[in-house]
Amino acid sequence: MLERRRQTTMKTKLFAIAILAGAVSAANAAVLWDNNVIPNGVNGRAISPPAFPNIRVVDDIDVGGPGWIVNTLRAFIIDDTAWSSGNTIDVYVYNDASGVPGGLHANWAGLSFTKTAGASYFGRPGFTYNINVGGMNLAPGRYWIGMRNPNASGSGTNYWMTSDGGPDGASSSTGYFSLDGGTTWGPEGSGWHHAFVIEGNPVPEPATMLAIGAGLAALAARRRRK
Known part of the structure; x- marks a missing residue:
């Protein structure tokens, strides 16, 4: 009886370790896409109202399998001196249509930022x-992917700076911009890459999710027996 209890305790600990490993992985976010957040000083594209109420500016990313869980987007931006960013920002994601921006995939609105x-x-x-x-x-x-400050005020706008493209973006497409809210798009200058990085974690593989689920079930069963 004592040996069986020890075995059960060991299994529970192993399942708990699997769960904790998943939690640690989520906490230790990795760089998923590196376009180099350090600008090269060549140029910048306006991205926000009030000067440009309908502008959208995007750069391409390639999400590998089995997908991404995006935690943070970092971008280098310059602000007009009489312009105020407001306290929220929108991040929008467009689908790809044969190498150019297509339909809107997601609009992550009202996000916090520093x-x-x-x-x-x-x-x-x-x-x-x-x-x-x-x-x-x-x-x-x-x-x-791109961003804008929807509640900006004052005079002018802010500008998403260019970079050398970093290890991921340098070989990808140039950025695109739209002056009509994403209905029509035009390419940026040749080799025009925007300064940003994306941080997060790959989506867990099915086997990992199964182990976590089994671990949670074992912990729940152990609690019921107590």
């Missing part, structure tokens, strides 16, 4: 926008 001061460009203060996406899922495939 700004970390960086270098100035073109006489405007620069910031890394740290956007809390909050664990949104993207299935494998190519997408186009």
